[in-house]
Amino acid sequence: MTDDLSALQAETDAALAACADLRAWDAVRVGVLGRNGKLTALLRDLGKTPPEQRRDRGAALNRLKEALTAAIEARRGALEAAALDARLAAERLDPSLPPRPRAAGLIHPISRTMEEMAAIFGAMGFEIAEGPDVETDWHNFSALNIPAHHPARDDQDTFYLTAPPGSPPPVLRTHTSPVQIRAMLGRGVPLRVIVPGRTYRADHDATHSPMFHQCEGLVLDRAITLGHLKGCLIDFLRAFFAVPDLPVRFRASYFPFTEPSMEVDIGWDRKSGELGKGADWLEILGSGMVHPRVLANVGIDPREWQGFAFGMGVERVTMLKHGIPDLRPFYESDIRWLRHYGFNPLAPTMLHEGA
C-alpha cells in the first residue's frame, strides 16, 4: 500500500475511535465515503494514475474501500449498542413498584354453592325451577298439607304481609317447597327440578337469620322409589363435599308434605369438623316421598305418579364445606369477610373442572 493510502487508513481509524456518538461517526463516514470524501476523491483520481500503475493502485484502493467500509460499519454497531445501553439504563424502572390497581371482584359463597348444586343436580337431569318470595298461604302451606291449625305452622315462624281486607294475608315463603306446587302445576309430570332460593322465618339469633336460603328438590315419575331418594341424595352429598365415601344416614322423621319422611345425616368429627371422619352424625337435610295429598292437591293421581322431595339449607352446607363458623356475616356485606370467603368469578363450577 502506498503511503497516502496507509495514511488515510490510519487517519480514519483514529477518527472513528475518537467519535463519541452517531453524529460524529456520520461526519467521519461522510468525510471518507461521501461524495466529497477522501476515499471518493482518491477513486476519482485513479484515472490520472499512469496506466502501468493503474491496475495495482486500483486493486489497493478497492481493498482500502472494503476495509474502511467495514471499519465504519463496525464502529456504527458499537456506537448503537452503547446508545441502547445508555437508553435502557436511563429508562430503568423499580420493578418492585406497585402496578396500576385493578380491583378484584368476587362471588358470594351462597351463589357459589347454588351454582355447584345446579352443576351436580344438573348432571342428574334436574332443571332449576323458581317462584316468588311473596307467596299465597295456599302455596306455602295448604297445598303442602299444612292446614291452618297444624302444629308445624307454629314451628315455622311465618312472616305475614299486610293483607287487603277479607283475604288471607300473603306470606314470605317459609321454605322453597311452594315452588314444588308451582312446578307440578306449571310443568306437569314427569319432573326433576331443584329450587335454590331465598326463604324467610321470623327468627333471629346466632344460628338463625330472618332471611336464609334453601334448595328444594322434587322428582316425580312412574317408578321412583325411596331407594332412588337415597341414591340421589347420597350421590349429591358425596359429590358436593368431595368425599367419595362420605357416610350418609337416613332416619325416620316427619314433614307434612312427605310420607315416609326422613332426616339425612352425614358422618363427621364434631371436634375437628372433618367430614367423613369420626363417629358423629350431623343433620344435613330433610326428605321424603311426596305425600299423596300434595299430589292430589295439584291434580296428580298418586296411583300413577310417585316420587320424592328434599330440602336443604344452603348456608348450612356452605358453612360445612368451607369451614365458615358463623351464619350472620353471610348477610352483613362486610367487605373483609367477602374478600376472605368469596370466590373468583372465573373459577368454574362445571363438573369436569371440579365443582
Add this chain to the structure above:
Amino acid sequence: MKFTLSWLRAHLDTDASVAAIGEALTRIGLELEGVSDRGATLAPFRIAHVVEAVQHPNADRLRACRVDTGAGIVSVVCGAPNAHTGMKAVFAPPGSFIPGTGITLKTGEIRGVTSAGMLLSAREMGLGDDHSGIIELPADAPVGTPYAAWAGLDDPVIEIAVTPNRGDCFSVRGVARDLAAAGIGTLKPWAPAPVPAAFAAGPRWRIDWPEACPWILGRTIRGLRNGPSPRWLADRLTAIGLRPINALVDVTNLFTVDLGRPLHVFDVAKLSGDTLVLRRGAGETFRALNGKDYAVTAEDCVIADAAGVQSMAGIVGGEATGCDETTTAVFVECACFDPVRVALSGRRHQVVSDARQRFERGIDPALMPDAVEAATRLILELCGGEAGTVTAAGAPPAWQRDATMRFARLAAFGGAEVPADEAVGALERLGFVVRTRDAAQVTVAVPPWRNDVAALGGPALDQDPALDPAVAARAAEGCALAEPECDLIEEVLRLRGLDTIPAVSLPYAAPVPLPTLTDAQARAARARRVLAAQGLAECVTFSFMAAREAAVFGPTPEALRLANPIAADLDQLRPSPVATLALAAAGNAARGLPDLALFEVGPAFASEGQHLVAAGLRAGATPRNWLAPSRPVDAMDAKADLFEALAALAVPMESLSVTADAPGFYHPGQSGVVRQGPKLVLGRFGALHPSVLGAIGLAGAAAAFELFLDAIPTPKRRRRAPPDLPPFQPVRRDFAFLVDAAVPAETVLRAARGAERSLIAGVALFDRYEGGTVPEGKRSLGIEVTFQPRDHTLAEAELEAAAGKVVAAVAKAAGGVLR
C-alpha cells in the same frame, strides 16, 4: 319429651342398654335429643361399713380404717374428721375414677399403713360442694350395693324429639310400644282394675258445644287428704323437670306423661253449682293456674260452673278451683277435645302446656275409661278417701277404621323387599289388628292411639280450584287409596330401619343431560360473573329493610309491609337492591372501609310483583396509586359496569339509548335510564342523590346501577353473518363540534355514525370541553371518525367528501358547528 329409664321400664320389659335404646329411638323416628346419666360416673362406688376407725399410728390427722366393702375387709386410710367406727359410707375401690378430683385410685401405703380404696365425700363424687367430711349413710344402707342405685341416682333421663304426627309418643307408654315393635323388649300389659263406686253424688257434665268436646268423663273422690307426693312420684316428676306440687296435681301430671292422657282436677269445694258446662267462651276473663288472666272468646272451648269460666278446655285450668293442701274432695276431668280447636285456642292465647301439646296432636279416645280408673286408684292410694260413680257426657267419637297395604308396594314405592310376614308382624307389634290377609295384601284395623294413620276426619284435600274437575276427582280418589297405604308402608319401613333400603342412583332421563338453566337463569349467572370480574364484590343482603329508608329508594306500598316484622328496621320489602347495597356500603364505611364496589343479584319488590335485578354500587374513591391518582367514583363508573354487563348478555348495544329520567334517588343531573326502543327499560345508572347519601349516612361519593334482568330479551338464535374484514387500511379523522350544552353527546355520535353508513365504521368521543374559549351554553365535542374503505384506497377527494357528510349530518341533527 323426657322420661327416665326406670319409667320406661315400667312399661317395657327390656334389659337393653341406654345406648341401644337411644340408637333405636333415633332410627324409628323418635330422635334422641340427649341422655343425662349421673349413674354412669358413680357406677364403681358401693355402700360400705366402717368396721373400725382408729387413729393412724404415724399421722395426727389421719385415721386407719378397716372397711367391709361387701366383698371382704380392706384397709383404708382416711383423712375425714367424721370417719368413725360403725358408720356406713361410700367406698371407691382401687382403679375407680373419682369425678371430683379427676384422679384414678391406686392401692398405696400412707405412712406405713396400706390404703386399698377411698371413702368419699359428696364433692369427690361430683354431687355437690360438701367436702367437710365423708358421706355418712343411714345405718340400714345395704353393704355392697351400688351407691347410685340405692340413692336413686342411676336412672338416666332420656329426652326425645317427638314429631307433630306422633301424639301417641308424647307418652312413656307410647314410646315403650314403639320400642317393643322395633325389637327392643316387650310391652308390659296395662289394664287397671275398675274401682267400685261408693256413692253417686258430685258434679255433672253438660256439653253445649259437642264439636269442641264430643265426650267427657268425670269422677268425684271425697274424704281424701291432699299433701306432698311420695318420693317415687316426686322423683319421677323432678327427673323430667316438672315441679312436684301436691299429690292430686302430681297425679294429673304423671298421667299426662305416662299415658299421654292429660287430666284435670277441680277442688269440689270451690265449684259453684253442681254442673260443669262445656261451652264457648263469652269474653270472660279468668285467671289460669299459671297466674295469668285470659279473656276467652267464642272460638275457645271453656269449662264453666255457676260462677263462670273455670278452665280453658284442654289448655290450662283455673286458679280459683285448683287443688291445694286443704282439698278434701276432688272432681277428676278426663276429656276428649277437638285437636284443631285446642291448637287454635292455644296459639291465640299463646299458652304452651303439656295438655295442649297432647290434645292438639290427638289423644287416644279409647283409653279414657281406663285412665279414669287408673287415676282414681292412684289418688285413693296416695290420699285415701272414696270414689263416686263415673259421670259422662257426650259419646265416644268413632275412631274405628281399616287400612290396606299391598305387599308389592313395599318394593315398588318403598324400595325395600320386605317379606309379607315381617311386614304384618311389624304392624301387629304396633297394635294394628289384621282383619283380612291374602298373598297380595293385608287389611288392618288401626289402633285408636294412631290418629296419624289413615286419619279420620282429618283436613280435607285443598285442591287447586283451577283444576279440571275430572282431573281433581281422579286425583282425590287416588289419594284416598294411596294415603292409608303410604301410612302403613312408612310404619313397616320405619321399624325396619331406613338404612336397610338399598340406595339406587337415579336412572338417566337422557344420556346427556339437557340444559339445567333456562336462558333467563343463565343470563343472571352470567351477569353475576361479569360484574364480579369488573371488580365488584357480590353481596347477599336482606330483602326487607326499614320502611322509612326504603321510601327513599322507591314506592313502599302497604301491601309489601310485614305485619309481624322481627325488628322495626326490617319491616318493608325493598323497592331496589340498591337500597340495601347502600346500607351495606354505609356499614362498611362505619367500619373504616369507605371505598368499595358491591353488587347483588336479587329481587326488587313492587305492588305488581317482584323482579330480578343485578344491582351494583361503587362508593368512595378509586384506590390511591403512584401511576393513577385517586378520584371519587362517579356516574360513568356505574354506567361502565352496567354497559359491560349488558354487552355480556348479548344485548344489541347499538340499539340502546340513554334518557335522563332516572328516579329520584339518583342525582337528577348525573343519571340515566337505558332503553332499548322507546318503551323497554333495561337499566338505570347514576350518582346517588346527595340527600340519599345523607339519609343513609354515606359521607363520600356513591354511584349505582340497576340491570333489570327480567326485561332483557332472549336473543334470537341466528347464525352469524360472515365477518367484515376489508383488506384496506382504515383512515381516522378528528372533528371538533361546537354544540348546545343541552344536546346529548349521543345525538352527535349517532349523526356522525349515520352520515355515510357504507364508509364509516366507527365513531368515538375523545374530548369534551366547556368554558375558556367556548361560548356560554355551548360545549365542544371532539370525535374520531373511522372511515373504512371497502374496494379501493380512498383518494383525498373522497375522504373530504365523506368528512363533509359528517359535518353536515352533525349540523342537521345536533346543530353542531365545526370549530
